[in-house]
Amino acid sequence: MGVDSVAHGQNYVDGRWEDGGGAVLEVRDPATGDVVARVPESTERDVDRAVTAARRAWDSWRWVNPSVRAGYLHATADALSAATDRVAAATTREMGKPLPEARGEVEKLAKTFHFYAEEATRITGATLANEEDGFTSIVEKEPIGVVAAITPWNYPVELIGWKLAAALAAGCTIVVKPSEYTPTAAIEVFRSLEVAQLPSGVANLVTGAGTTGRALVAHPAIDKVAFTGSGATGAAIVKTVSGVKPVSMELGGNCPLIVTRHADLDQAVTGALRRSFRNAGQICIAINRAYVHADLYEEFVGRLAKGAANLVVGDGRREENVDVGPVTNAEILERSERHVEDARTKGARVLVGGTRPPGRPAGNFYLPTVLADCTQDMLVMHEETFGPVIGVSAFTDLDAAVALANSTPAGLAAYVYSENLGEVFALGRRLDFGSVAVNNVDAGTINAPYGGRKGSGFGYEHGREGMEGYLQMKHVRVRHH
Ligand code: ADP
DSSP states (O other), X not given: OOSSSOEEOOEEETTXXXXXXXXXXXXXXXXXXXXEEEEEOOOHHHHHHHHHHHHHHHHHHTTSOHHHHHHHHHHHHHHHHHTHHHHHHHXXXXXXXXXXXXXXHHHHHHHHHHHHHHHHTTOOXXXXXXXXXXXXXXXXXXXXXXXXXXXXXXXXXXXXHHXXXXXXXXXXXXXXXXXXXXXXXXXXXXXXXXXXXOOTTSEEEOOOSHHHHHHXXXXXXXXXXXXXXXXXXXXXXXXXXXXXXXXXXXXXXXXEEEEOTTSOHHHHHHHHHXXXXXXXXXXXXXXXXXXXXXXXXHHHHHHHHHHHHHSOBOOTTTSSSOSBOOOSSHHHHHHHHHHHHXXXXXXXXXXXXXXXXXXXXXXXXXXXXXXXXXXXXXXXXXXXXXXXXXXXXXXXXXXXXXXXXHTSSOOSEEEEEOSXXXXXXXXXXXXXXXXXXXXXXXXXXXXXXXXXXXXXXXXXXXXXXXXXXXXXXXXXXXXXX
């Protein structure tokens, strides 16, 4: 599909591209507001066709040798790499991130497929000594079955891949429902599965919005639901799931950064800039609030504001050297404005940003914003903004800063800058988050488990644990004399 024409997207069901039986969903470029694609608003019947195909395919896919499954995953990774420009163009067109970052996302997805290809060949159970002579217990790992994956728009390519690659590696089949904001990025990912000649029905794609997602989650033939998105939708999904089945959820962040008096200030500022404003702040593990020791505070906020002011805001598709694209939808724009206004009225200093960029009437643009002198009662300090906004607050007592960091429902990731080894280990232990990144801002890497606590969800993606979520155990007890 051409990048400048209006794309006509289809569902991928049982190895074939097909239109849905219902209405058509329009997809817009957040930089201009123009319609860039039309895709199916998939109906209950479309969903049923996809689930039925996945169910049928599971009967054979589950028995396919793991090394053969690995071959398909490596081939998909290679096809993705070859299609990087096309997948990246679709991503930027729909959600606005600068093209080089969209390309980076595709590269990371290819790496994810390679990683899970290798993991597929290392599924290991156990042989156990028994409590009685003459018996051996074997613990086997088997695929769970048919997976429903519901994904958001902020990393529309990677977040599908984490679920898709891990589930296929485990021997599950899958139906993916991507975000209504980014369906053609998902379609491009699925083209790579087609190039890799994945057997029909093993991976299926249905586009649509919440109604389609609800139909998928509610389908009785689904064995596991894997969801990434908002807390409100996560709560709705728990109620919609039919019967009793495993559900994994990654529900976002409001992640804190603690900069202790022993921090390397340069590194802390660089890390904060990157993890607050990359992807226009639309990252589950974005730094949304910072607690900075009073000795470094004024220097930190000054440098952070300077760095934020230097970021280039623009159309990630048509302009060069853009650091921060538009936010993907009006809801994020409105929430960013609301959080900034709330902080301003409660006494925060707006050091930089705090408005839409002057001279850009069209598109969902918002300037990178640094709010200083924030207090915990401000929305930015306890609710996820998911936009290019960071609130900063000074502390003198490190214990109090840790308590504030832990005080919100968020439990996905926390960040620490400190050169003091004792502090590093103490904070690593005491921060109640699924990931703690120290002196770096890469809380999520492909080889280590990544998941939330408290209001940020449950279950893990990435690492071996990401695949374990699609496996179930079986105890086979053999009497041998
Ligand atoms: P975000 O705004 O971060 O994308 P949402 O929770 O609104 O978060 O959406 C995440 C995904 O969940 C999207 O694919 C969306 O279409 C889907 N979705 C929304 N409502 C429901 C629902 N009730 N049941 C299942 N999926 C849903």
